[in-house]
Amino acid sequence: MTVPHPPSGSEEPVGYDPTAVEAKWRARWAERGTHATDLNGARPYYQLMMFPYPSAEGLHIGNLYAFTGNDIHGRFQRLQGHTVLEPLGYDAFGIHSENFALKMGVHPMELIPRNVANFRRQLDRAGLMVDWRRSVDTTDPAYYKWTQWVFLKLYERGLAYKKQAAVNWCPSCKTVLANEQVINGACERCGTPVEQRALEQWFFRITEYAERLLNNLDWIDWSESTRTAQRNWLGRSEGAELRFRVLDPLTDAGSAGVMVSQEITSGSTVINVFTTRPDTIFGATYLVLAPEHPAVERLTTGDQRAAVEAYREQARKQDLVSRQVNKEKTGVFTGAYAVNPATGEMIPVWIADYVLMGYGTGAIMAVPGHDERDFEFAQKFGLPIVRVVAGPEQDAHTPLDAAYTDDADGRLVNSEQFDGVAVPDAKRQVTAWLTERGAGKSVTTYRLRDWCVSRQRYWGPPIPIIYCDACGTVPVPEKDLPVRLPNVPDYKPDDSGVGPLARHEAFYHVPCPTCGKPARRETDVSDTFLDSAWYFLRYPSVPNDAVPFDAAITKQWLPVSAYIGGNEHAVLHLLYARFINMVMFDAGLVPSEEPFKKFRAHGMIIRDGAKMSKSRGNVVNPDAYMDQWGADTVRTYLMFIGPFEEGGDFRDQSISGVRRFLDRLFASVRDANRGGAPDADVMRKLHQTIKKVGGDIPALSYNTAIAAMMEYMNTLRRGERVPHVAEVEPLVQLVAPFAPHIAEELWEMLGHAGSVFDAGWPAFDEALSRDDAFELVVQVNGKTRGKVSVARDVTQDAAVAAAQADAGIAKFLTGPAKKVIFVPGRLLNIVV
């Protein structure tokens, strides 16, 4: 049996068929080049969305959510008369692809193009205004040639260097693991306990830019939450570096009063510590060094050597993750003593893994009286605890049953000449005093570490460096770029601790570019975050192969006008992109120090109140929904379910409301009255709606913009009313950013030849939007008791009179008015 089709000419009007409409406009856009941006166009507007990692599962609804939100913003800017560039590409390098390829037994060079093709198909369906002529694929040699060029730029400027660093190492898989691959100290794949290994790695000196990266956060137009996250990550802290002289066993033996068994050492060792509380120096009762601290070797006394070595070995073995999770304090005494520069007393030197080598100087002065960690440690190992700060209700002798850490209200005690000084002042005074005595200086440190860009992996851009026995480290000359990633069939990491590229002879052996003698290539590839740290600079200059980014185009199109993306990239990606852009700015290659004029973080989509995940089996497949409802409905629904910057709850049940709205819109245009005049009240509502939607879109309040259009739709069709064409035509323009296909179709049905996106935004007329009469809310004693219809510019006296004339209100006016609050245009409150 076949489904009967309505015969043509039947009185049943033709309804909205999204499948047909969307296919038609996809084709029409391609044919007309509607989405191709003229880079010389007036008022350039660069709308950037975070490019996706093209996974084998296909487009995630979260991607679609982000892209739709960007697309609406971009389309709106176009309707406002900007020339909008809205590019999109693929972030396809990295450990994700590599692991997935390993698992599936497919080579990434085969897998990625397949995934990209599938993504492209899904993205095309979504109706994004993307100019695909300016796409990038980070795995394309034409792109990573320039990623390597970026590396060399940093190298050239002294911002790339090599040093030893610890990595997570799985002794069973014989490979380097990222922190997120370590679960409870074990390898996520095989469960073997993870160890540390020290490898030579490439780093970028992002710490040199810490201050600028921090200061610019004050003025860039970014989501506050993102700026805060970056501030915390940069972690500026002001304090002092203090010098502690370690006792020399020879000269200090007598005075020490302890058994010193170490051999004579030459010269004296100094330990520098960083502290934010120099004011507590009189309470520093011991020192703690990180187990890896280079001075440990020298300080350790003979009788402590075995214990110290054992402890260092244990710390070394522990993986990087669990070392930071394990909070139980451990440590070992080195046998050495240092002199507290304030008190002149001898204090023991310990090592403990709660002190991190990577922060400050890798050594601390422990003030157990005023630091929780030190307190805990001192209690466990029986070290002295001294009070040197007293709170408002305390004095020098108040016992300490916990560390007193308040640094605002306390005053110094047991601190000789500083007794009684308030903590904030004491910080300055003590630092000045110690500086004078050559025992310290004030310094600012950052939590931020240098960026490790090396990966001992296969699936990434080879780092363009050559090692020559004669010439040393030689950068690959620009003319030799790209250093192509060879197609290595066995790209699995092995136990050598170096990347798989080291096994590829033809890649590895290379003549030195300087002297021509046999040399070796660097076999590490670079971090994917490097690929994405500059991609926005590339888009406008694609496909120019002569330069990474064309000077004139870059000057015109950068910085990015608006960037909208997930807050999961609040710190790393966005910080690295700012850093790279800043370096390029210093090199005179980009027009602004900051790459993204405006950044907004969108929220996350959950489903039926729960996070979407494969294991829960509640992942939304965009294809299925677009099949059933049409892309326009899915787009609009995604934007309707909650504030874009907060995310929303995807519920299958609710999507029909949005579809119904589009159905009604379609019917309204189809059936609109062309003769006669539009209704004045409806037109007033129309202008209010134009204003509302035009204000909501740039604020990313998409959900309320859609609600306003729905409300207008209700006005248009209330009581089976048939709208006039002048009432619906502007609505088509308002809807266009959200539901572009149907908007084009309706625009055509309204008799227009060109694209609705070239038609501009409907004119808003303030005069037409104003009501002349309105309902004034009347309160008596602050409680709403009714409303009266009055003129918009009603005076207070007239309003009171109108209220008194209303029986429902008058009965609450039990006495003379004691006070009258009149808010023109809003409300009247009579206090009796």
Place this chain on the structure above:
RNA sequence: GCGAGAGUGGCGAAACUGGCAGACGCGCUGGACUUAGGAUCCAGUGGGGUAACCCUUGCGGGUUCGAGUCCCGCCUCUCGCACCA
């Protein structure tokens, strides 16, 4: 622990600088049109009460003519960071 954000009907959510709490949508109820309705259209829909009215924005205080919104103190949830000296 620190940092950020959020708690509003049966559900997703609105509410601009303090000014009608619950727009819009889902669901639900009733009605219309229908052979039919899980289609479409119309109307209603926070709770209590016959009603006049009363109550209601996580909890407890406060400021104010008036508080979802501001202040103080709690509770819960989500997301970051996590021994950063």
